[in-house]
Amino acid sequence: MAELPPAHPFDHDKLKEECGVFGVIGVADAASFVALGLHALQHRGQEAAGIITWDAERGFSSAHRFGYVRDNFTRADVIASLPGQIGIGHVRYSTSGSKGHTQIRDVQPFFGEFSMGGAAIAHNGNITNAAALRRELIERGSIFQSSSDSECIIHLMARSLQRTIPERMKDALRRVEGAFSVVAMTRTKLIGVRDPLGVRPLVLGRIGEGWALASETCALDIIGAGFVREIEPGEMVVISEGEGVQSFRPFEPARPRFCIFEHVYFSRPDSILGGRSVYETRRQIGVELAREAPVEADLVCPVPDSGTPAAIGYAHESGIPYGMGIIRNQYMGRTFIEPTEQIRNMGVRLKLNVNRALVKDKRVVLVDDSVVRGTTSRKIKEMILDAGAAEVHFRIASPPTAWPCFYGVDTPEREKLLAASMSEEEMCRYLGVDSLRFISLDGLYRAVGEAEGRNNACPQYCDACFSGDYPVAPSDMIEKGFRLKTAAE
Amino acid sequence: MAELPPAHPFDHDKLKEECGVFGVIGVADAASFVALGLHALQHRGQEAAGIITWDAERGFSSAHRFGYVRDNFTRADVIASLPGQIGIGHVRYSTSGSKGHTQIRDVQPFFGEFSMGGAAIAHNGNITNAAALRRELIERGSIFQSSSDSECIIHLMARSLQRTIPERMKDALRRVEGAFSVVAMTRTKLIGVRDPLGVRPLVLGRIGEGWALASETCALDIIGAGFVREIEPGEMVVISEGEGVQSFRPFEPARPRFCIFEHVYFSRPDSILGGRSVYETRRQIGVELAREAPVEADLVCPVPDSGTPAAIGYAHESGIPYGMGIIRNQYMGRTFIEPTEQIRNMGVRLKLNVNRALVKDKRVVLVDDSVVRGTTSRKIKEMILDAGAAEVHFRIASPPTAWPCFYGVDTPEREKLLAASMSEEEMCRYLGVDSLRFISLDGLYRAVGEAEGRNNACPQYCDACFSGDYPVAPSDMIEKGFRLKTAAE
Amino acid sequence: MAELPPAHPFDHDKLKEECGVFGVIGVADAASFVALGLHALQHRGQEAAGIITWDAERGFSSAHRFGYVRDNFTRADVIASLPGQIGIGHVRYSTSGSKGHTQIRDVQPFFGEFSMGGAAIAHNGNITNAAALRRELIERGSIFQSSSDSECIIHLMARSLQRTIPERMKDALRRVEGAFSVVAMTRTKLIGVRDPLGVRPLVLGRIGEGWALASETCALDIIGAGFVREIEPGEMVVISEGEGVQSFRPFEPARPRFCIFEHVYFSRPDSILGGRSVYETRRQIGVELAREAPVEADLVCPVPDSGTPAAIGYAHESGIPYGMGIIRNQYMGRTFIEPTEQIRNMGVRLKLNVNRALVKDKRVVLVDDSVVRGTTSRKIKEMILDAGAAEVHFRIASPPTAWPCFYGVDTPEREKLLAASMSEEEMCRYLGVDSLRFISLDGLYRAVGEAEGRNNACPQYCDACFSGDYPVAPSDMIEKGFRLKTAAE
């Protein structure tokens, strides 16, 4: 099989969103729309994708495939095998923690047959008490078919005494802790739910006489759907062709804590999150960074592609010219056979090249979105210096990433996070650059529109990866030995 | 088979380079280096690639594959089947004119066994008298195995009475007209040749004790080779481990006419052509364009990715803010099944999305590298207006493309070129934009460093696609009915 | 994907066994043995195969693949992914009744995680009350992942209150009706069970210090295991490395009714069933047939390959020379593109050819194992006559197949069985042959060693496909409207 190109040039050295969800009701050929929506959400998960539809004649149909949406769900035979006017889909990224390889049966959406009919469900996020729930369900006779935590939801629904699928789903989700944006379907209803804190995004769109649910607005754009509104934290919407959109509030009310890293890196720049353009937020981060951490320099360069909007903002605010000092290879490869005569930094060279003529003898500000392990940053610095740059100054569009995420993002173990064990100054020495500055947490809050910065008494966002302040206790992880931040830290 | 993602978002509406060549001698595992070099040249041809090596034990080994280098030449078994310290390779793009589909036997490098030993040859460019040569060779008993014009060179060599392969190659190339940069090899020699006008690029690099030849310097960068110099127009270099680089001049001297479009679009921005950074030239085109065709506006946006450097230059010179108004989908797909409820401009949506929040109510300057058929430009304009832009002004980083190229570039027939039948004003109306301006031919010459602009008496570059001034008569095409520009035009 | 060659030349016109099972314990590299065992049982199911093993380090590992064992389970990476000294496997044939296509999740063995550990299970046969059980289990909250009836067993086990897996399996199997030979495993135990009537075969073998269970003895032969004994009807064996083979009797005692068609067609001729060589039984059927239905003729020909032993017996008993009048193409294809100029009986020609020189002007006795729809028999007759045979006499090595099987064999609906609506004489006219004779039911019983023929009061075998006498009521099918034989029929 042809090898998949990596999702991002520095794939292995980034936090990675684990999922994207999409659903549609009330359109002919729902599967074609779901395929397009998932394609637009491909950046949220590249390992595998699945689609389930329902049609009066064929009942529920499903297809789950490893690889890109464009390689699997562009085939007429696959789409023809998914008839119906209602459908949901999912793209997934494998979690680093999984033992061994993902099996196709781990790929969502999951399907369950209940006595009142079938339901399919897909979710973006992570259930923090999944291990405990799983143990309890097995004890009572449930058979799990996947290693995925999300399967818990289906089993909880199967055991509910409620008479309708939406009511069973409420029952089930009330037992579940963590971050989740769910898209589900029955034969006649499309359902969307966000957890009480609204950690992961979920938006509602209108297409002709039908409706769509998607992780991001960019997936509405691709199908020509209009953006209606976000599903609210703690809200469940049940959409049917007859009754339109009905809204429920199954959970205890809570203050929202949307993931701030969606603004920094996960979401696509052309999406709208919480009423704000992601691109504009990132540009604004660059502006804040230029104010917080100015430097004398000749050139502002983004680390492509995610550092680009912040670099544009930094250049604009600082008045230093903006230029493409690093060129990304559009045909990135994950691996090549390394010749015996070793090539320095070959892994990075496969993905980018320094624009030598541009950076030579210049003092260069490199703007990147985040530093995770730091391995790639070191190599980029080396390449820039090899090309003759006079100075290298790193400016990072997020605070130091010092804590793992347990809400649906693939992060290394804490000890592998550079910022978990080093101060900014130590990191600067470790990376060997002339200066290194991260945006402050308050600066980041300002960039997302909180003029006063972070409200420490009652933070407006989930920023656990920077602050160690986890809004939902990661109970499974604590059981496995994870140590929360102490008051002293 | 997984479908290949397109080379470029507007693939079908661009001129396309047809080939890239690479060769190396004097390194262990030559094939690994060739694979890397071809990967760096992938933008010059995505349809297929081939590598030939030579090794004392195994003799000549070859592998030719359809698809990306990263998908075929990253496998250990493939590279292991190509042993040796000398090797050459080729990436190709299919020509629009070919009847039916490319066969694997059309993929270069070609190999020929002569009485004094074997030779392999790959070339970038196009032989303008190939049809006539082919007829003559068949008449005398040569059997062609491919539809490729390049095979003529091998047959001409086979019939030469010279005693060495380099001498036979000189014999052969003297019979050939057109544009060609050749990389060839025998058991002990790596050979590079550029046609007398030097239409296509070819550079020499040094790697350890060995040498490399490549279409562009970016392919030297990826293997860590140093850039030595360009092969000169009309020069042949014969490189062997013992004698190093020997230089010959097999052709009648001529004034060089390097392809100016390599600067505009074909070459990678991180390559150096004729001593100039391609990125810098493109940025300078933007600067010239801002001077020649200023406009009141709120935002300068590149059409990604090739319009980016010129947009940066335009923004800098004009003082209008630069922004990413169009976001490219990193997981581009060529085709999806279109739902019954048609999606407007679906083809373009698969590849990019408008950053609605950024362009809304703005007067937008869109900077693109060229306009070929104009079909994509219209769709982009529509998407920008749908997103609420107040005005759309197109600025094009090359003069109107009014003539086909016969020197190794895939161009539509003349009647399909928008500029062949419309004036700038007519094109503006056709595209439905508020203004449309192309850089002037003189402006382009200034941007590539000719302060005085084009020397019409004796032009410094080949610019036939803009000017209709063909430096080598396209004799096969004329035989087929192509009409050259008349004095009156 | 390369198309699978058909299992048998007249695939679509045969009853088909649906499954084969195999298990092994106490050997290094259990998966290699299971793969070999399944290869030897490939004739029992060609659609898909699965293997599950257990290893202290890796836990349970599984691989399920569509296609032949030889194409999927001969790869070192697949076998290496299945470590352990205990393993079970399954080959399956798709049932004609399934709606749409088989999904990979329908492929056995199935796995379930219970609170006391995991278990895997595979079965050959059919559960006749599966639909009712499934309904009941879903009502109580079980989630089915496949359309396979066998999954019921896992869910019944999950809900059992017993403390050990073998005890839970007893609980589960007591709820199940129908025909089943089960092979199952826990981390330390290999388990085999046959239903009370012992409809499907299951044998025990010894290999070194380990043990094997298999549907047929030919699967013991391939791994060099010695044949120990058959698992008895209604017996459960639990095999562990420490305690060897323990035998249990979980069911109410019943008179055995082994499937007589296993002797006629399903099993391989080199297997031993009930102490009798299948080959020898088939040869003896030919002998009986020659006695019951003699004819003046010049040549006895088998319809290859399954008719061969009976043809040898018929020729020997009758004294008529035996010859290969029909030659099977060893590279059978399922489909070719039929040219516009239609080829008569193309489907049959792809698979066999008449040995024209041999049959010309001869009176030919064609010996086949069974007649199901009769379509193939007609075509073979036509080809034989086209080749110039003087007469064609069909002799069939089983009685008329007039009733569908509900015990794990894929049979057409009753109305499609030729013998369901025609007498022997009508069939003879329909097939257009000079004579047609089936062996009598008593003759068949004599051939399998029952010197007195069938004991109608208390039949020794299950012969429902011939007699309509179903030893276990097919309750799901009756619910769907299947009408049992009335006393009058």
Place this chain on the structure above:
Amino acid sequence: MAELPPAHPFDHDKLKEECGVFGVIGVADAASFVALGLHALQHRGQEAAGIITWDAERGFSSAHRFGYVRDNFTRADVIASLPGQIGIGHVRYSTSGSKGHTQIRDVQPFFGEFSMGGAAIAHNGNITNAAALRRELIERGSIFQSSSDSECIIHLMARSLQRTIPERMKDALRRVEGAFSVVAMTRTKLIGVRDPLGVRPLVLGRIGEGWALASETCALDIIGAGFVREIEPGEMVVISEGEGVQSFRPFEPARPRFCIFEHVYFSRPDSILGGRSVYETRRQIGVELAREAPVEADLVCPVPDSGTPAAIGYAHESGIPYGMGIIRNQYMGRTFIEPTEQIRNMGVRLKLNVNRALVKDKRVVLVDDSVVRGTTSRKIKEMILDAGAAEVHFRIASPPTAWPCFYGVDTPEREKLLAASMSEEEMCRYLGVDSLRFISLDGLYRAVGEAEGRNNACPQYCDACFSGDYPVAPSDMIEKGFRLKTAAE
């Protein structure tokens, strides 16, 4: 890729025909007929197949694929890519002597474009002066694209001064030595040629208004074509729609020497060779063998499948019962991962199993077609004895194979042929059987209808593999050091 099952259970220990050819003219959808014809000839070569057709609109079309005809040429898209009413095809077996792996460009038919139009050619046999011809052609400027000797014919044709393709083919074939049955085509003509000795078969058939050429009559049967006659040794037929079949005699007359091994093993038993049924000849060999080498025994068993007709003959003549003591696995696999606990004779077990119940305590006559290296014979003997046979007597349906074939058959080097260095008695001891007898050369001649046996003065057949009497000097091989039989031997 799914692994190809072997052509024959003892593939590696048999002489192997290297090619089959097929051509058709004057039918709609010629490619479908060619595909069917090649499928019927698949036993003559399983490595790869190719088809070329011609159509007024598309010109010449071709497809060459590795693997079985049924896997590649059953796809509608492949056949649709081969339009026309005339077409030829080829199946090939790789020769053991080729350095490295076959390339797709080595797969016939070959195509050449001449000044008067194109021609395609495929051949069965071997050119014994190919190396010398190749050297000479390269010297004069021909470029070879394959390692196949057959390509010489195309180059010789290209250099001929004749005006028509048939005349050029005569010119070319007169320069060629060895054994060849050629099928070729131009835009309007189907051409067939047999070498002067007629070593390889070639037959002519009639289908509707069209004509077919095939290596064997079984390929006429599959398309429903009538058998007209054999092409005669030294004959060339040129068939066109207008003028029907024209016959030419381009060579010096010679006494025919048809390959006697085609009767013994290569051809299908349902083919007619030289007016004789292959099946009947093989049965007759068994009869002769029973006369020449009788033995007291209880059972005559064929080594499946090729030994079957001779075993039937032996049983009939001797009166010893015939039985299937060895059962072939219909799903043969080439390789499985061998478990650590080694399985004896695993390679053979994958392909066959002894019918233990049948052979136990019996004196068994095993009839096989030939003994090449003897390795498989030893293993079969062991399995039969392990199964409890009392005695094992080998009877071989051909004389000892003591010399390699240079006329299109893949044979081991002489030193690897058991009979090259051992007498019958030594072989008997080496194989460890109770007796071993080969049919005599005269006996074989009698079985093919030469009542007087071999005419040593002027042998009726080519029997070089038995006699060392080569009718055409293998000049290339002699140059490489092969030593012909001396008068003393």
